[in-house]
Amino acid sequence: MAQRAAIIGGGVIGGGWAARFALMGWDVALYDPDPEAKRKMSEIMAGAARALPMLFEAPMPPRGTITHCATMAEAVAGAAYIQESVPERLELKHKVYQELQANCSRDAVIGSSTSGFTPTQLQEGAAHPEQIIVAHPFNPVYLLPLVELVPSLKTAPEVTEKAKETLTKIGMYPLHVRAEIDAHIADRLLEAVWREALWLVKDGIATTQEIDDAIRYGFGLRWAQMGLFETYRIAGGEAGMRHFMAQFGPALKWPWTKLMDVPEFDDALVDLITEQSDAQSGALDVRALERLRDDNLVAILRALKGREAAAGKLLIEQDTRLRAPLAGSVPLVTVRRTVPVDWADVNGHMNEGRYGQVFSDASEEVMTHVGADRAYIDAGHSYFTAETNIKYLAETLVGEEFIVETRVALGQGKKLRLLHEMKRPSGEVLATCDQFLLHVSLTTRSSCPPLPDVLARVEALAKAHADG
Known part of the structure; x- marks a missing residue:
């Protein structure tokens, strides 16, 4: 429940x-x-x-x-x-x-x-x-x-x-947050940037778009994966944060900002910012802007995920919480997911290279299911793909849900053959993959039989799928 x-x-x-x-x-x-x-x-x-x-x-x-x-x-x-x-x-x-x-x-x-x-x-x-x-x-x-x-x-x-x-x-x-303080942590930082931005617009130094450009093309990209202090630590070079603070600390006494002085929020300032903001992005309604924002965030977060960094590391941890062991169904449902925005090509559908990723993920799930998991690989054993035949049968669109059903067609000695079907929830087949793998020793980089317990599971799966 x-x-x-x-x-x-x-x-x-x-x-x-x-x-x-x-x-x-x-x-x-x-x-x-x-x-x-x-x-x-x-x-x-x-x-x-x-x-x-x-x-x-x-x-x-x-x-x-x-x-x-x-x-x-x-x-x-x-x-x-x-x-x-x-x-x-x-x-x-x-x-x-x-x-x-x-x-x-x-x-x-x-x-x-x-x-x-x-x-x-x-x-x-x-x-x-x-x-x-x-x-x-x-x-x-x-x-x-x-x-x-x-x-x-x-x-x-x-x-x-x-x-x-x-x-x-x-x-x-x-x-x-260990201590109570008005506006907590993040909004106090945002408020400082917001106040300075209001002065830059009011004084005619920058438009709303120019300020946004300064953030999204510059330090905003650094902040997304390193934050403030780690970014500045790097700016200090080999001598680190102490050198950075010694070099740039005196600038804190210069009249660069107006953080303690707030521009009057009168109708003229509101009108000025509204006009510039409408000119900047008024061609898109709020739902279109939200979709643009969400797609960009998904792509950035997934890029960080690929590097196991910052917010991407949190996604990996949540993936682990969401992933359940494969049920022993015939066929096995080895993948159940949504097509992410960063898998799209110029036609708006999933790039053909990503089908290889999907079927690779499916075979990885089979490997884990039979015990050829991360620990098995770390101990010097694995399966390598020797041959793959992919057929593309229908378009797969961004945001679309799909599953992969996998049958073990051959599980004998060092040989493993997997038949994958990528399907919509309706059952329509989007693509198929005939994949042949060989078990190898990571020490000799040559083919060899799996360890007995893994081989027994592979043979049992092959028999169950042949009977099913």
Whole structure:
């Protein structure tokens, strides 16, 4: 039975939370009095369901349901985790917590998406302050893993640990902020950049597009995989961070920024920024911009995943959590996944080279299933592909779900032959692969019989698949 999460507020952030929980197998109860809540949620879910599965090689869990509830009491009934994402008005949040705690389980975690308030502020007047914790995410919640987890002295330690465990299981990275501070960590950094950007526009030094170009073509790319301090450590050369700080530290006294001075947020400044922003990206509506953003994030995150670096390492860990051992079906379902955006060619369908990747992944699953796993390879044994024959039968599009069914056609001595069929969920065959492999010694790089236990499993599979 799926676990149940309650989401209070279904806007951009709340809807993102609902989508991530549901796509990771949780049943979601959503409360939002907005009459357009169902339409907005369906559009957010459509984008999330297209993008999130592209990050993983492992199959996604069975999708949870999203139920729109008429009251908060209905939404929180039976919920193990509750995420509040209502507008940033403290009195409104206090009112919400009163109603939540009157109806929810005492064992439930109540997380707040607040970007500015401290947990102590949120807990004022609460019947059970120990239940409440800040869990501040980043948009889009269904793709970006960071969530700032901020307890107060009144937050029960078990609530913090349960929140960490829950958020990790749905593929997020809970950053435990050890001290309460307005706007936590990330938004304080963003606020500094935002203030300086407003002055650059107001003073006519740069347009909104020029500022965005400076970020996305320069330091933004470094920050995506190294952050701030590690980037500057490299800038210090062989002498490291100490040299960097000695060289550039004096610049902190120069009048480069206006961080303590804020431009007046008058109609003229709002109009100027709005006009420049519309000129920059107004040709695309918000859904088109979201898709562009999501596709770019998927490609960047998957590139980091290929390097086992930064946020990509988190995806590998989540893949491991999602992947289940192969069931002993005939044929074996060796791959169950979605075509990611970085597998597309200029025609918008999956590049032929990626079919080789798919069938290689399928054979790797068979190897693991029979015991020729990472430990087996580290011990000096493996299977090498000697011959492959792929037939392309239909287009495979980005965002499309597919499975690979694999039969062991030959498992005898050092020889292994696998027949793969790549299919849509409807059963339509997209491609086939006839793959012949030889078992080798990694010491001599010559073919040899597998170790007895692996050979026995291979022979058993071949017999089962011949009989099936």
